[in-house]
Amino acid sequence: MATLDAPRIVTSRATYADSHTLSRYLDTGGYQALRQALTMFPEQVAAQVDAASLLGRGGAGFPAGRKWSMLRKSPVSYLVVNGDESEPATFKDHFLVERDPHQLVEGVIIAAFALQVTQAFIFLRGEFALGLERVQQAVNEAYEHGALGRRIFGSSFSLDIVVHPGAGAYICGEETALIEALEGKRGFPRIKPPFFPAVTGLYGEPTVVNNVETMSNLPWIVQHGGAAFAALGAGRSTGTRLFALAGRVRNPGVFEIEMVKNTFRDLIFDPRLGGGIIDDRRVKAIIPGGVSAPWFGPELLDLPLGQDEVGERGSMLGSGSIVVMDETSCVVRAAWRITKFFSRESCGQCTPCREGSGWLERILYRLEHGGGRLEDVDLLLDLSDNIAPGLTWPPQQTTICVLGSSIPSSIHAAISMFRDDFYEHVEHEGCPHD
Amino acid sequence: MTHLRSELRQRAEELIALYPRRRSAMLPLLHLAQEQDGYLSDEAMAEVAELTGTTPAEVRGTAAFYDMFHLEPVGRYVVGVCTNIACLLAGGEELLAHAGRTLGCSVGGTSPDGLFTLEETECLADCNIAPVVQVNHRYVRTTTPELFDALIEDLRQGRLDHDVPPHGTLIRVRRSGGLRVEREELAAERAEARAARDARAATEAN
């Protein structure tokens, strides 16, 4: 049974049909946190976030407070919100921007105040047409309400927020590619070093990039204090987190639950959450944190949903999306489809990712659709090794960004866990499930 | 004579004014050009080049990177069916095949009546209602072949015109507040704020 007594931090309004409107937001305590923050010193606000140990919700799980403290002090700096959400089976930010855009906007203003940034950008995935309209509406309303613009709520703090639409490219979720897109260019990730946009980011100026969900937590943290947030969860994984559950479960959806206190099994099987597997079949594999993450087998279902807990077992909680495969699912097909995704979304600038992803996809396609050879299985592993040498976790890389080194995750996991399924595809000259 | 209609041209100028550098308005301007023509014509891209201070080759190169921009004309409705992992497990490939039959075109093609262009998309981030279908980037929550056919019929009849505006119209809400202020002005304001803060910190310390 899942532990569901933690407060709802980012989904408290989600049950209202008009949760996205300013009036509902104000009725439910909206913009109070901002008013409160404006009475504090910016450093005090940042200190609360630091105390909360708020880990970034975009994928890498880097503590927001630490990232903020790296922002090089400079007369010009920017805050950029990452709402590109394109990691397959991740749909929590989509939920937040459509259901509670004001919460996001308030979070952004609070962060900007803490960072003393006067220009923020909310980069939203272009395919979120409704989300874009809602967030733009919320920004417009915030201006009218005095929560944005010059001298917010009469304070000496001013801020402009620009809502920037993406245009359909997964790689723009990678923060440096996102910055390139914001500069009006192709989303080519920047080569590192520098490792953090906080050193050189948008227009070469220091820039903090944070995820939509990360921002949405801020009003609550300001109102209740960092310590209250840190009291939830355990270890480094504090607070609650949105998990997007999809695949062969009865009741897929976005669930806000306390970190570490619950396990994968709780999330998948609790009737108030995932509700178990369709037709009560058995779990074959789960992808614990977006398709960039190595898969787990059913033996790890009782692992707690915590950043380090999952990391220690060779995968990641990543973007908070959990995909469940059951015994009817074909792992070769899944690995092929995921690789096809990476191949289509590779930006194309560096060789191993551009050429490797396409080559791997074509081999997997042959295996799945007939024409596979026994030696293809080891070829898959060797080519993967040329992209992520050693096939270790976290991966090493021959590529510029981690999209490349994420490609082998599912291939390596699928072959390690289900090598025989691959051979079966060769013998059967195609997918035995078809 | 500009290629963009005058109200869109004016909107383009407004969008550019939001950003510290002109080129940053590239994606919004391309969306805008697509709102007018449904796709990106060479003339539109040349105008965006002029507006953003780039070359036509750079505009084309940038536009061609992004899936949402069409360099060739497309149907009034761009129908995207997701076949990525969650949708795959829920029958996305089968729904896509069905869509092709209903529309009478293959993936990437346009229906004979020119109304619909069919696309196979990557994950559209709505996986709890899989397989996911979008029309002109609006979620239509259509998961079965029957629902799909009904949707196409509704679109044909114009019954969804409000929910699904023509292809290319991305954001119908116009930005209303806070056009950018000059850096110097903000810097002065910030200096003032910092001085006030320091003064307050000093009094609180005493």
Added chain:
Amino acid sequence: MTDQTRTTVSITLNGRAIESPVGELLIEAAERAGVYVPRFCYHPRMEPVGVCRMCLVEVDGPRGATLQPACFIRVSDGMSVNTESDKVKKAQDGVLEFLLANHPLDCPVCDKGGECPLQDQTLVHGSGETRFVEEKRHFVKPIEIGPLVLLDRERCIQCSRCTRFAAEVAGDAQIDFAGRGDLIEVAPSPNQPFDSVFSGNTVQICPVGALTAKPYRFTARPWDLEQVESTCTACAVGCRIAVQSAGNRLTRVLGVDSDPVNHGWLCDKGRFTLESVDGHADAADPLDPRTRITEPMVRREGQLVAATWGEALAAAATLLRDAAATPGGVGAIGGASLTNEGAFAWSRFLRDVLASEHVDAQYGDGLDATLIQALPRATISEAASAATVVTITGDLREELPVLFLRLRAGVASGATNLVEFAAGPSALRDLARVVLAVRPGETALVAEALAGASAPHGPRVDEADLATVRNLLGESGRGVVFVVGRANLAEHPGVVETAILRLARRYPEATFLPALRRGNVAGALDMGLAPGLRPGRGFDAGVSGRDALAQLDALASGEQRALLMLGGGLLGNVTDVDHAIVALQRAAIVAVTGHGDAALAYADVVLPATVQHERSGTVTNLEGRVTAVAAKLAAPGSAWSDVAIASELAEELGRHLGLSSIEVAAKTIEETTGYPALSVLTDVVAEGVVVGRDERFARRPLDPMAIPGIRSADSVGLASFGGDTLTLDVSRTGSTVSATLDDVTVADIAIPPFDAYALSLFVGRRLYDGGVAVRGSSALGELVSSTTLSLNHVDLDRLGAAVGDLVTVRGPRGTVELPVALDDQLARGVAGVTFGTLARDGANALATLMDRNAVTVQVRLETR
């Protein structure tokens, strides 16, 4: 314990300790230590991007050894690097295999086959068999992306060298990547072809055969080529080049990386004029620039007919001797296309044999020779790194393209402030910190306003702009370089000369880079081919002579009776062609030239000379740098070097120049004047010598991918010398007097009032003009534009004309009809016409419109 002042760091490379300059890229540090790291995207003259991943090496870091791109990582103290480990080898082999996966195996028919780093790497690293069994990526075969360049997308390895060159170096992104992932391709925009004047550089730096140059495609296989290093003389920048030939035919010119000059780049004119050098096999008409003149000719009964050298020299000697009998009866024009040795020989011939001071290597389209020699000279690198650079020139991209690249790099990096005297269009305009609008005739007024005292009828320049520029120039002009030339050929040269002189006096610490355009014009002047000048950049205040225009006047009036024409192109370069023709018709003409030329219609004797790539020697570029040129081909027919022709002609006239060979001429220059010639001629590995400074520069290694795999006939450049080997020991005894600013006088100019009903004529130049070099090459010949009349959009609207409409242009001496073009870089009230292009009916519009005695030319326009 790092020492702040240290300029080097210690790193361990494959277990060996090496020192490397702070901030150096790992790939360069390794290369200096003799360790070659394979690479494709890295290019030493562009910002590293680290995209191809071929150069991955193991670098020890806090998280253990990781694979890092050597082209992007900079050395840091204590860094430990392994370029040979198994892990590195696997990663590099992996990258190569990925690159080859979709790469066609068409090496036998690929232009790059034999000099292809991908092919070479595959031979070194490749496993030999492919594990890629799928269908390769297919694109439609080569597409023309511009007038000179073709793209084969299947061969492209996405290294981005070409697109980065276009955006970063040329500053004009006419090509860019389009698409994503493995469908990414290089593409121009459909409404703008890749017609940059620098397009050939992308072909040179493409590491595979994806980009090919139309003029070179399929003409030769790399292993048949032999090459020498030389200097390009298509313009006065003097880029270093490798000249390649197969058999006795020129096939290709590549840029060589010279740190002080061209950084490996060339313009397309310099790269693709080869054809015009060899001449066309089927061209025989001596008036046709495509004809290579190979035999002496004399005029008999109105016709030029072939003659022996003996006959021709005798005829020439007679003409010259007769003319020289009258004081002022003989003179020479031309010489800018010669080597220094050739120019020296003719300079001596004129003074010592003909006793004439009437000599001029310019055609009235340059600047006063004494002024040029008196200005404190800046180098290209100084201009490119100056705190402030002020351009008082035409559009450098059209006139001196690689100088444009060098200046652009400095200005674009933010290190240099650019101030433009904006008389006409300029490709640098967008980068300028201050643009001072200069209407025709007002250059000197603006300079005067800058120099302090306000001009009486002040030009309309913004006072705030002037203040900014004064601030940038400082009190004495220290750190300031003025790039000076003739922006507007319709403006009397005295106007800009006055401006230059005023600025030079006002800013004594500023230096000047003369933007003279033609080949070796600087060398010709240094060898004394102008009135009052002497070999060795010398000056003789005691004499005066006629410059080119004065000679034409004297020829037309009969005062001067004979003309020695040194090189072709006179009629293509003077602004008043009709007048020049009259002059030539009246006089005895001895022409010394290698190519056919319209002016030979008036020649009485034609002496065939060797041309570039057929002769060795030295040349001097606009900054005063003396470098060597090399002979790659044997001269055709019985063409002789200018040194030999001058010597033999002198003998014929009973005098002895003592210049028995090019080497002796070089030695004599050096011994008698101190001007470097022999030491440069025999030491081409140096970057040359800047006269007056005698600096020698450390040479940057060639990009190993710039000229890969080609056998060099003479790797240090010179074709074998005939005759005795000369000793390098030259005693420098010569000393000549240098011109100083005090020696310079310029015309006193009265600027006519501005006529509100007329437009002032602006005449600028284009790279692809109708000149010999361009029209002589079929690839470039098609790029010559026809003459238009350009206006800015306000004047265009006022005229009520649309682009392309024909308008009647009424000048002081007649009218012409020209189509109108739009150019918003022209000021209001200014009408722009391009020099050296032809109107639709083949006429030279400027002959009618120009008035070379006027300070400015006013024209009126009428629509039809």
